[in-house]
Amino acid sequence: MTTQANAQVPDGCAFVIFGVTGDLTHRLVIPALYNLAEANLLPEKFCVVGITRKDMSSEDLRASLMQGLQKFATRPVDQEIADKLLYCVTSVSADPSDPASFDRLRERLEKLESSRNTGGNRLFYLATPPDAFAPISAELGRAGLLKEDGSAWRRLVVEKPFGTDLASAKALNDHLLSIVTEHELYRIDHYLGKETVQNILVLRFSNGMFEPIWNRDHIDHVQITVDEKLGVGHRGSFYDKTGALRDMVPNHLFQLLSLVAMEPPAHFNAHSVRSAKADVLAAIQVQREDEALRNSVRGQYIAGKVDDTEIPDYRSVKDVAQGSTTETYAALKLTIDNWRWAGVPFYLRTGKALGTKRTEVAIKFKQAPFAMFRCTPVEELSQNYLVIGIEPVEGIALQFNTKIPGPTIAIDGVEMTFRYKDYFKVAPSNGYETLLHDCMIGDNILFQRADGVEAGWRAVQPFIDAWAKAGAQGLQSYKAGSEGPEDADALLTRDGRNWREPG
Ligand SMILES: NC(=O)C1=CN([C@@H]2O[C@H](COP(=O)(O)OP(=O)(O)OC[C@H]3O[C@@H](n4cnc5c(N)ncnc54)[C@H](OP(=O)(O)O)[C@@H]3O)[C@@H](O)[C@H]2O)C=CC1
Numbered sequence: 001m002t003t004q005a006n007a008q009v010p011d012g013c014a015f016v017i018f019g020v021t022g023d024l025t026h027r028l029v030i031p032a033l034y035n036l037a038e039a040n041l042l043p044e045k046f047c048v049v050g051i052t053r054k055d056m057s058s059e060d061l062r063a064s065l066m067q068g069l070q071k072f073a074t075r076p077v078d079q080e081i082a083d084k085l086l087y088c089v090t091s092v093s094a095d096p097s098d099p100a101s102f103d104r105l106r107e108r109l110e111k112l113e114s115s116r117n118t119g120g121n122r123l124f125y126l127a128t129p130p131d132a133f134a135p136i137s138a139e140l141g142r143a144g145l146l147k148e149d150g151s152a153w154r155r156l157v158v159e160k161p162f163g164t165d166l167a168s169a170k171a172l173n174d175h176l177l178s179i180v181t182e183h184e185l186y187r188i189d190h191y192l193g194k195e196t197v198q199n200i201l202v203l204r205f206s207n208g209m210f211e212p213i214w215n216r217d218h219i220d221h222v223q224i225t226v227d228e229k230l231g232v233g234h235r236g237s238f239y240d241k242t243g244a245l246r247d248m249v250p251n252h253l254f255q256l257l258s259l260v261a262m263e264p265p266a267h268f269n270a271h272s273v274r275s276a277k278a279d280v281l282a283a284i285q286v287q288r289e290d291e292a293l294r295n296s297v298r299g300q301y302i303a304g305k306v307d308d309t310e311i312p313d314y315r316s317v318k319d320v321a322q323g324s325t326t327e328t329y330a331a332l333k334l335t336i337d338n339w340r341w342a343g344v345p346f347y348l349r350t351g352k353a354l355g356t357k358r359t360e361v362a363i364k365f366k367q368a369p370f371a372m373f374r375c376t377p378v379e380e381l382s383q384n385y386l387v388i389g390i391e392p393v394e395g396i397a398l399q400f401n402t403k404i405p406g407p408t409i410a411i412d413g414v415e416m417t418f419r420y421k422d423y424f425k426v427a428p429s430n431g432y433e434t435l436l437h438d439c440m441i442g443d444n445i446l447f448q449r450a451d452g453v454e455a456g457w458r459a460v461q462p463f464i465d466a467w468a469k470a471g472a473q474g475l476q477s478y479k480a481g482s483e484g485p486e487d488a489d490a491l492l493t494r495d496g497r498n499w500r501e502p503g
């Protein structure tokens, strides 16, 4: 994430994609590379090596990627730029279960590097299902593909999910860090590619007015909401093993939480920013399992309608186990054990097949201490929220009370809003451009570090364990198209608080 006005063009390199035939590559990676090409942010000395276990010609691969680009591009496709990008793509077969194929890959890569004059710099992007991360990286290491060579760099990019619990995340960290250094490793969380998420850093640390009130003296609580309208769709097999908690909380919701709650980093660099984020994640209180049960709600959707679309019962989705107890909704109450946040609860919720699509962080300030205006009791005054809209509303809103014009004092809540679309005219991106560009220029600031990942899993582990033991007990049903299980409201009302209404 550059702070300069002119973004840096990366060094020449080979961009090697494992899982090139998959959905992520077609939907996000190639369209993001296209957007970088259009912005002149790809190096001239560049090649894309698409790895597949199939026998696929480069022509067929290019045709398939072009189709994906036409379908998923965020901007009108300029055919000349697209052709130039796809001309750089070569298909190579390699399968981690066949070590010899990685030796052949090394030879092919060396030839391509020399014909494209890429300087030997290599980026390996693992856009495969997560169970392939360890075998592929092991083979890359064994075949010497990640071995440093003079000044040429090597980087390994790993998609999410990073582990399925604390133990597996630790094991994956240990494995990967036995092959590459932390600096060469890029753990992607696509939330950090969103402009609105990156802006949390800028909002907090480029404006003097927030820091003095950004603490337990002025903030009552924080709400982090990631509500989705989409159901599980065709991802039953992945989702039923994963659930809402693992799928969203230790990664995306904790990225939001850490940006909102971290201490000011000493420097704007990967070490300082990631240390501050890891510190605050490590300060989340690790609850006992009985506390985790009391401080959480989980739900599963049943058939209903989202807008005009009928959503079938979660349990009827293909590849979802009969009688599955996997949660499609999770709400948690967490506390952060440090001086800034002592006594300030963080309420997190996320779910699928809900009535509203909304990703936001709402910071609720403490009420005015005294009801000078007798027209409205202080507890009935509208609440003071600073709302950071991530999606679909991209912007920032401040809610406060104001006098209703007229001869008497009457008070109403109003909202002051900033919307990106009103201020900035930028070509729409898909969120991966910044991340891919950063990998190529060697900036890890927007990528997760081992300690941050493990601290996140440590905080959610008691919920995973307690829910696994409880099984169906305590799992609420909610209708698709609703706002989630009713008990989610109780998580706040028992503390004398409410979830912020949409809008
Ligand atoms: N799709 C999306 O929108 C998003 C996906 N992700 C993450 O990206 C990764 C890829 O997701 P997605 O593209 O949807 O997945 P896909 O199921 O589409 O698989 C990607 C490709 O990986 C290859 N592959 C599968 N198993 C192995 C294996 N054991 N060894 C080597 N290659 C293998 C296959 O290619 P072949 O058969 O040709 O070898 C397959 O086409 C996942 O980790 C996912 O969580 C993250 C955010 C969004």
Ligand SMILES: O=C1O[C@H](COP(=O)(O)O)[C@@H](O)[C@H](O)[C@H]1O
Pocket: 160, 226, 228, 247, 359, 391
């Ligand atoms: O990683 C994932 O994120 C998406 C939500 O991403 P968003 O950018 O649309 O908010 C979620 O739907 C998916 O289940 C999860 O795997």
